[in-house]
Amino acid sequence: MTANTTFPKMARKNQTLGEFIIENQSEFMYSSGELSKLINAIRLAAKVVNHEVNKAGLVDILGTAGDTNVQGEDQQKLDVLANEKFIQTLKNREIVCGIASEEEDHYISINSQDEKHQNKYVVLIDPLDGSSNIDVNVSVGTIFSIYRRVTPTGTPVTMEDFLQAGNRQVAAGYIIYGTSTMLVYTTGHGVNGFTLNPAIGTFYLSHPNMTFPETGKIYSVNEGNYIHFPQGVKDYIKYCQMEEGDRPYTSRYIGSLVSDFHRNMIKGGIYMYPKSSVAQAGKLRLLYECNPMAFLAEQANGKASDGEGRILDIQPTELHQRVPFFCGSRKMVEKAEEFMRKAGKP
Ligand code: AHM
Ligand code: MG
Numbered sequence: 001m002t003a004n005t006t007f008p009k010m011a012r013k014n015q016t017l018g019e020f021i022i023e024n025q026s027e028f029m030y031s032s033g034e035l036s037k038l039i040n041a042i043r044l045a046a047k048v049v050n051h052e053v054n055k056a057g058l059v060d061i062l063g064t065a066g067d068t069n070v071q072g073e074d075q076q077k078l079d080v081l082a083n084e085k086f087i088q089t090l091k092n093r094e095i096v097c098g099i100a101s102e103e104e105d106h107y108i109s110i111n112s113q114d115e116k117h118q119n120k121y122v123v124l125i126d127p128l129d130g131s132s133n134i135d136v137n138v139s140v141g142t143i144f145s146i147y148r149r150v151t152p153t154g155t156p157v158t159m160e161d162f163l164q165a166g167n168r169q170v171a172a173g174y175i176i177y178g179t180s181t182m183l184v185y186t187t188g189h190g191v192n193g194f195t196l197n198p199a200i201g202t203f204y205l206s207h208p209n210m211t212f213p214e215t216g217k218i219y220s221v222n223e224g225n226y227i228h229f230p231q232g233v234k235d236y237i238k239y240c241q242m243e244e245g246d247r248p249y250t251s252r253y254i255g256s257l258v259s260d261f262h263r264n265m266i267k268g269g270i271y272m273y274p275k276s277s278v279a280q281a282g283k284l285r286l287l288y289e290c291n292p293m294a295f296l297a298e299q300a301n302g303k304a305s306d307g308e309g310r311i312l313d314i315q316p317t318e319l320h321q322r323v324p325f326f327c328g329s330r331k332m333v334e335k336a337e338e339f340m341r342k343a344g345k346p
Contacts, residue, residue: 011024011205013205014205015205016194016202016204016205020205034121035146035171037093038146039185039187041089042089042144043203046196047196047201048089049081049085049175050196052078052085053140054198079128079131079134083102083104086142090110096110096122097121098110098162099122100162101125102285103127107319120148122161122162124162124287126288126289127142128141138256139176139179139254139258140177140258141176141256142174142175142258143257143288143289144174144288145288146171146172147164163315163317163319164316165313166286166311166314172295172296173186173296174292174293176262181196183196184296192207212265212268212297215268216264216268217247217250217269218267218268219272220251220252220328221237221251221272223237223253228276228279231343232307233336235339236335236336239339257271257273257293261293261297264328265297265302268329269332274325275324282322282324284323284325286314286323287316287320289325290325291312301330303329303330307337311325
């Protein structure tokens with residue numbers, strides 16, 4: 001991986017994530033320190049989950065836990081564990097007023113009985129995304145999205161606090177448990193990536209000012225679903241494979257959104273999870289998968305679309321809502337949209 005060497009304001013070589021958070025606190029719109037504490041808590045939980053992920057092959061924590069989550073999918077043991085760790089860390093430190101998770105049917109309201117509880121932020125999280133890769137030692141990730149609550153502080157959170165359009169996010173990011181572990185996040189001032197030094201448990205700024213190349217040569221989609229895709233998506237895939245100009249492109253699909261996104265941001269590419277004749281809204285969840293990745297993409301000069309319009313402008317109606325997702329290098333996403341527009345509605 002090659003890191004961009006331009007350092008953003010208040011960023012310097014060998015800076016730790018802890019230092020970066022403190023030194024950039026004034027850039028947050030509401031700089032009470034609460035958001036900094038929250039990102040610090042996510043950093044801590046990430047280290048704990050990283051430890052669990054790395055020892056997954058050694059101890060008996062592989063395989064399904066026996067439960068099914070709200071989407072009717074098998075839960076892996078590590079999903080359950082990651083979910084517990086993130087929720088526990090955020091709850092214990094009393095820094096958020098609500099949490100929603102892919103692994104929880106309902107949102108969690110924190111300290112709702114405590115009148116003095118003035119926390120303003122809600123967190124939406126996919127604690128371990130790409131779970132089908134856990135058992136086979138392939139990269140997985142955590143995705144998080146942070147909003148200011150819209151209901152008054154000191155009262156229990158409501159669904160309204162979670163069903164906010166992505167353009168209202170105050171921060172978002174992911175942790176990738178890959179060949180190295182990285183935490184990549186934005187607070188609306190660009191995207192910065194921090195790599196964990198596992199020997200001392202510290203994240204260092206390794207990828208300042210991450211940006212998607214304007215265009216790229218990688219397309220990432222589950223082509224096994226090709227037959228079920230809308231005509232516009234089929235046409236775009238054929239375009240990617242055509243011998244012309246800088247094409248054919250390379251196909252790369254890990255099946256872990258975080259990993260596919262991360263690679264495409266560094267190298268240039270497009271990730272697609274379209275709707276299909278068997279899944280009308282696609283597979284990915286708007287609130288804790290697509291919105292945070294879309295916020296990161298836009299902050300990194302990329303683009304995120306549902307095929308017709310901006311992901312971040314969708315008004316959510318359900319906590320576990322799914323949405324078609326096209327994300328990555330701006331010109332590639334625009335080209336995919338163009339094919340879908342030309343083909344019309346399926
Ligand atoms: P998950 O939340 O159950 O892990 O599902 C999300 C994952 C994404 O990380 C990945 O891009 C996609 O599902 C892969 O789905 P498929 O196996 O259908 O291609
Ligand atoms: Mg997921």
